[in-house]
Amino acid sequence: MKFRYILAASMLAAASAVPAAFAQQAAPAPQAEAPNPASQIPASDKQAIQNYNLNDDVFNRIVKVSQEAKKQGIQPKNAQTDFSKIHSLDDLAKQITDSDPRIEPLIKANGFTPREFLLANLAVTNAAIASEAKNNPQMAQYVDQSKVNQKNVAFYEAHKDKINALMAEDQGGQ
Numbered sequence: 001m002k003f004r005y006i007l008a009a010s011m012l013a014a015a016s017a018v019p020a021a022f023a024q025q026a027a028p029a030p031q032a033e034a035p036n037p038a039s040q041i042p043a044s045d046k047q048a049i050q051n052y053n054l055n056d057d058v059f060n061r062i063v064k065v066s067q068e069a070k071k072q073g074i075q076p077k078n079a080q081t082d083f084s085k086i087h088s089l090d091d092l093a094k095q096i097t098d099s100d101p102r103i104e105p106l107i108k109a110n111g112f113t114p115r116e117f118l119l120a121n122l123a124v125t126n127a128a129i130a131s132e133a134k135n136n137p138q139m140a141q142y143v144d145q146s147k148v149n150q151k152n153v154a155f156y157e158a159h160k161d162k163i164n165a166l167m168a169e170d171q172g173g174q
């Protein structure tokens with residue numbers, strides 16, 4: 001799924017493996033024997049993703065982190081994610097920041113905690129999935145629209161061209 005790797009893919013490989021799974025059941029459970037990471041996180045974390053509100057400031061800071069990560073050569077796509085150790089967003093954020101010592105200072109320099117950066121990226125991912133599901137019946141069956149932050153969907157749709165350009169840039173650099 002193209003939108004599975006929105007923004008986080010440019011920087012956070014550990015996160016890129018799971019955003020759609022954390023996306024309020026927006027993606028099918030993996031077919032492998034590994035448990036669905038979304039089933040491992042508490043309802044309060046799922047609610048935090050749903051309630052996170054995107055805005056221009058957050059989005060611009062995500063872009064800055066992505067661009068700076070690229071400049072620094074941070075490529076955590078090579079990092080391994082141990083799903084058995086992920087029981088919360090904080091656990092996932094820790095694996096991400098532990099994968100490269102440059103990640104946490106970069107995130108913090110742009111005004112995010114590791115958890116908030118992950119929440120912001122997951123909110124964008126959720127919004128992208130929900131937006132695409134509107135015109136894709138296959139995706140729509142996995143999206144519970146009652147759990148979708150419609151303000152974030154509107155934000156995503158207003159910034160879709162910029163997000164797609166960033167994704168294309170990120171994929172070209174891999």
